[in-house]
Amino acid sequence: MTISEVLIASAITLGLMGSVFGVVGPLQRLFAIQPEYADMHQRLRAALTAIEKDLLAAAPPVMPYRTGLRRHDPDAGVFYRADTITLVPVAWDPTAVAHTYYLKVDPAARSSQLMRYDGAESDVPLADHIDRLDFVYFDAGGETLPPETFQDGPWFPNETDRNRFDTDLLKVKRVRVAVRVQAAIPSLRRVLPDRTITLDVAPRNANHE
Amino acid sequence: MRIMSSGRWRGRAKHAGGSERGVVLILVMMSVTLLAVLSGALALVALTETAVAANYRDADEALYAADAAMEYVLQEIARVEDWTDLLATAGLSSFVDGEPSGLRDAGSEPIDLDQATVDVTAAATPPAGAVDEPSVLYAFGRFADLVPGTATGSMTYVAVWLADRSPAPKEDATEPVTLSVAGVAFGGRGSRRAVEALVQKTDSAAVRLLAWRELP
Numbered sequence: 552m553t554i555s556e557v558l559i560a561s562a563i564t565l566g567l568m569g570s571v572f573g574v575v576g577p578l579q580r581l582f583a584i585q586p587e588y589a590d591m592h593q594r595l596r597a598a599l600t601a602i603e604k605d606l607l608a609a610a611p612p613v614m615p616y617r618t619g620l621r622r623h624d625p626d627a628g629v630f631y632r633a634d635t636i637t638l639v640p641v642a643w644d645p646t647a648v649a650h651t652y653y654l655k656v657d658p659a660a661r662s663s664q665l666m667r668y669d670g671a672e673s674d675v676p677l678a679d680h681i682d683r684l685d686f687v688y689f690d691a692g693g694e695t696l697p698p699e700t701f702q703d704g705p706w707f708p709n710e711t712d713r714n715r716f717d718t719d720l721l722k723v724k725r726v727r728v729a730v731r732v733q734a735a736i737p738s739l740r741r742v743l744p745d746r747t748i749t750l751d752v753a754p755r756n757a758n759h760e
Numbered sequence: 761m762r763i764m765s766s767g768r769w770r771g772r773a774k775h776a777g778g779s780e781r782g783v784v785l786i787l788v789m790m791s792v793t794l795l796a797v798l799s800g801a802l803a804l805v806a807l808t809e810t811a812v813a814a815n816y817r818d819a820d821e822a823l824y825a826a827d828a829a830m831e832y833v834l835q836e837i838a839r840v841e842d843w844t845d846l847l848a849t850a851g852l853s854s855f856v857d858g859e860p861s862g863l864r865d866a867g868s869e870p871i872d873l874d875q876a877t878v879d880v881t882a883a884a885t886p887p888a889g890a891v892d893e894p895s896v897l898y899a900f901g902r903f904a905d906l907v908p909g910t911a912t913g914s915m916t917y918v919a920v921w922l923a924d925r926s927p928a929p930k931e932d933a934t935e936p937v938t939l940s941v942a943g944v945a946f947g948g949r950g951s952r953r954a955v956e957a958l959v960q961k962t963d964s965a966a967v968r969l970l971a972w973r974e975l976p
Contacts, residue, residue, distance in 0.1 A: 571791070578798055585802060589809040596816050608973045641971040643887045643958070755957075755972035 580742075587734050587743060594678040595732045595748055598665045601677055602636075602728055605650050606752040609638040612720035613754060615686060615701055617651045619670035623713070630702040630717060634684045636726070637670075641756050652677075654684040661737075665730070682745065683731035689751075690722045725753045815949055822916060822947035823974070825903045826955045829855075829918035830943030832906060833899050834959060837922070838967045843936045846898065846922055853899035853920070855906060860897045866917035866946045873897060873919065876944065880921045883975045884942045884956050891928045895921035895942060903945065917946045925958060937961055942975060 606613070614637040616624035624630065634654040640647035651668040655676070665681040668674045688696040700719040704710070707718050731747040734740045836853060837846060846852055851860030864871045881895045900919035904911045920943045924936040937960060944954040954975035959967040 574795070578802075581802060582798075585805045585809075589805060589812070592809065593812065596812075600816075604974060610971075641973065643971050643973055644885070645888075647973075755969075 583736070584739060584743060587736060587739050591680075591732050591734060591743065591746055594680065595730060595746060598678040598681055598730050598732070599728070599748060599750065601650075601667065602652055602730075603750065603752055605638040605640070605652075606636075606726055606728070606754055608640050608647075609754045609756060610641040611723070611754070611757040612716050613638060613688070613723050613726060613757065614716060614720060615688065615698070617653060617668060618649070618714065619651060619668055621668075621672065625713065625715060631698045633686065633698070636686050638754075652684070654681065678732070680733050680735050681730060682733050683729065683747070685727075685729040687727040687729075688723045689725040689727070691724045693725070696722060721757075723754075724757055725751055727751050815951065818948040818951040819953060821914070822945040822951045822953040823955070825911075825914075825916045825918050825945035825947065826943040826953050828943075829899065829903070829906060829920050829945065830941050830955055830957055833920045833922075833941055833943070834957070834967055834969075836899075837939070837941070837959075838965050843924075843939060843961065846939075847893070847896050847924055847936065850897045851900070855899040855901050857901035857905070860900065864900075864917055866915055868915075868948060868950050871917055871919075871946050873900065876919060877921065880942050880944060880954070880975075881923070883954065884921070884923060884940050886923075886925050886940070887958065887971070889927055890925040890938065891930050893924040895923040895940070898922045915948055919944050919946075938970070944975075 615631050615633075615635060616629055616637065617632070617635055618624065618637045624632070624635075632653070635651065636653075637649060637651040639649040649670040651670065653666050653668070654663055655666045655674075656663040662680055663682050664676045665678045665684060666674050667677050688701075690696055696719065700722075701717045703717065703719075705718050706712070706715045709715065727749060728751075729747060729749040731745050733745045734743040832855060833853065836855075837843065840846060857864070861874050862872075864873060877895060877897050884895055886892045898920050901917070902914075903916040903918045904914045906918060920941060923940040923942070924930075925938045925940045926934070926936045927938070939959050940956055941959055942954060942956040944952065946952050955972065956975050957972045958970040960970055962968050
């Protein structure tokens with residue numbers, strides 16, 4: 552074997568290895584991205600399905616704050632949070648319970664979760680890495696109801712009742728929900744941008760007049 | 761410059777070269793197999809995601825189809841003077857595709873209308889203080905026939921049941937004043953969604969929706 556044969560063989564081997572690594576590199580990234588992409592969509596679907604189902608069946612009023620046994624917002628004088636909604640079902644099915652949906656942000660871990668509170672003792676996570684949850688409220692004429700209108704009364708049943716609510720909430724006929732999800736793996740967030748889905752839901756039980 | 765030029769080495773190299781025939785083929789086969797497995801795994805992930813998305817879309821379509829069928833029936837029963845007639849016989853709606861029983865083909869699997877009536881009666885539980893009467897099949901057919909032109913190609917099948925939900929106790933002869941209207945849609949890939957409305961008769965030719973819910 553001559554030195555030129557060795558050099559040619561080495562060059563061919565290097566070329567082949569380069570080609571193989573050239574294919575494997577992008578494939579590896581593709582293998583990491585594709586399941587993450589599917590996972591992002593699945594988390595979006597899970598979040599929206601839960602909220603939409605409860606919104607459709609919610610009885611008036613739809614409340615833009617948390618209510619229940621623990622951390623009852625009206626106790627603290629809070630009657631509006633942009634990322635919170637409490638949905639109470641109609642008194643039909645005795646097994647149906649109220650649900651509060653809200654965003655739980657953990658700045659230390661730089662992550663956030665969509666949470667659901669059952670009005671009693673349980674706060675459960677529904678979806679991870681949901682970094683935005685917004686609710687916008689509309690009246691029968693399609694006009695946006697500003698947050699101030701939900702916090703200035705008049706109150707039902709009175710100003711001191713623990714479960715009081717602003718009667719302007721009864722004007723809510725449509726709710727716009729915006730959910731934004733991000734990739735769970737931080738290194739993939741550059742190639743997999745956040746996905747946002749916005750949908751409008753008209754609560755059926757708020758529109759029966 | 762030559763290296764390894766002794767006769768002994770050349771002999772070995774020649775012998776080794778002879779036994780290396782077909783090595784490249786094996787290497788190529790291994791590389792192709794590896795790439796095929798990788799591509800297959802990637803395709804599987806993509807196909808699974810596509811199937812999940814399709815199931816989600818079908819379920820969503822079924823929900824809106826069930827709601828639309830229920831709304832159609834609400835319009836129809838609003839014009840009926842005495843609701844007793846609606847509950848006396850099955851299939852009185854103008855939207856029917858045959859006898860109110862038996863099997864129907866909805867694409868993925870057949871629908872047994874008799875079994876569906878049993879299922880709806882079990883699921884559509886009455887609210888507190890209302891009579892618990894069995895559901896009566898009222899309207900049924902392909903969703904594409906309910907909304908011609910807009911649901912072209914849809915294999916979704918819809919059916920609507922009525923049940924008396926008047927306040928209890930109730931005399932048999934009296935006219936129902938409250939009805940349960942349950943709409944069910946059987947969509948693609950075995951999807952099924954059901955909704956129910958509780959409606960009350962008003963003085964005008966309209967019904968008042970008391971409550972709405974999604975059935976399991």
